[in-house]
Amino acid sequence: MNQASITIVGLGPMGRAMAAAYLDAGHRVTVWNRSAGKDGDLVARGAHRAAGITEAVAASDLTVLSLIDVDAMYSALGDTALEGRVLVNLSSDVPDKARKAARWAGARGAAYLTGGVNVPPSGIGQEGSSIFVSGPQEVYEEHRAALDVLAATDYRGADPGYAQLYYQLNMIMFWTAYTGWYQALAVARANGLTAADVLPYAGYTADSMRGFYTHTTPAIDAGDHGGADARLAMCAASVEHVLHTAADSGVDTGILAAHAELYRRAVDAGFGADGTPRLVQLLTQN
Numbered sequence: 001m002n003q004a005s006i007t008i009v010g011l012g013p014m015g016r017a018m019a020a021a022y023l024d025a026g027h028r029v030t031v032w033n034r035s036a037g038k039d040g041d042l043v044a045r046g047a048h049r050a051a052g053i054t055e056a057v058a059a060s061d062l063t064v065l066s067l068i069d070v071d072a073m074y075s076a077l078g079d080t081a082l083e084g085r086v087l088v089n090l091s092s093d094v095p096d097k098a099r100k101a102a103r104w105a106g107a108r109g110a111a112y113l114t115g116g117v118n119v120p121p122s123g124i125g126q127e128g129s130s131i132f133v134s135g136p137q138e139v140y141e142e143h144r145a146a147l148d149v150l151a152a153t154d155y156r157g158a159d160p161g162y163a164q165l166y167y168q169l170n171m172i173m174f175w176t177a178y179t180g181w182y183q184a185l186a187v188a189r190a191n192g193l194t195a196a197d198v199l200p201y202a203g204y205t206a207d208s209m210r211g212f213y214t215h216t217t218p219a220i221d222a223g224d225h226g227g228a229d230a231r232l233a234m235c236a237a238s239v240e241h242v243l244h245t246a247a248d249s250g251v252d253t254g255i256l257a258a259h260a261e262l263y264r265r266a267v268d269a270g271f272g273a274d275g276t277p278r279l280v281q282l283l284t285q286n
């Protein structure tokens, strides 16, 4: 089978990793970036530098966009002819913008898939990596093999917003956990500890989260608010201890204060004897 030719639009770290993965896999690769100077290594390896966006989009079977957000697609593509082209936008954004972008591309005669990349650039082309994809199933099936070069695709349905919805759900968990790591390190540093001192315990905590997610899932989906293992009143007290440890250490407490406020609100609302699954209801009512 002939390999698809690929155009990569957007050469940040992610777009460059994608172009490199396609070169590694033997695809014909064309690259375009708004500003010059980001494609030297790729061109040295055989990628074609398009003279402009029109040439870039016309050059390949598939155009993969890896931009800061969806709005950047409009400014990158401008009024480039898209009739009969296939666009796969792997840029992060909110689901509704992904849906609007799909309508915009469809009105110009292009087939359009949305995607959310679940790994950093170093994970592109690696075993175990995944990308959420959504949009018309026949377009996905036709181009699946080419997209799987980047990471195993996980098709989330015809709604072009769904790949972004699943992606943003992952990002909610990612950003809160990652910020938690830096918050802990700020407290650690204020108390004379290094990141290396904390790392073994961070690994343990991160690994344990899978168990918490698995344990609470049936209760949440059944509308059971739990409380047998851990009462929200205890959790609220624990979160206060976290907040005051940070405050006593003289570090920023903004994020932890918001956290403590949520647990306090749960107790004030009369949910102190319930378990943490009750928080989903509390957050949904906001």
Ligand SMILES: NC(=O)c1ccc[n+]([C@@H]2O[C@H](COP(=O)([O-])OP(=O)(O)OC[C@H]3O[C@@H](n4cnc5c(N)ncnc54)[C@H](OP(=O)(O)O)[C@@H]3O)[C@@H](O)[C@H]2O)c1
Pocket (backbone or CB within 6 Å): 009, 010, 011, 012, 013, 014, 015, 033, 034, 035, 038, 066, 067, 068, 069, 071, 072, 073, 075, 076, 090, 091, 092, 093, 117, 118, 119, 120, 121
């Ligand atoms: N890096 C990661 O770890 C990671 C992981 C998962 C998902 N992602 C997602 O992958 C996408 C790309 O990530 P990245 O790290 O490569 O991002 P980045 O470093 O911010 O690069 C963004 C790209 O967007 C282009 N761009 C921004 N505004 C533009 C505009 N108005 N018109 C045309 N081009 C524009 C930039 O062009 P210039 O070079 O001209 O500025 C650059 O090529 C993002 O949506 C990101 O959320 C990234």
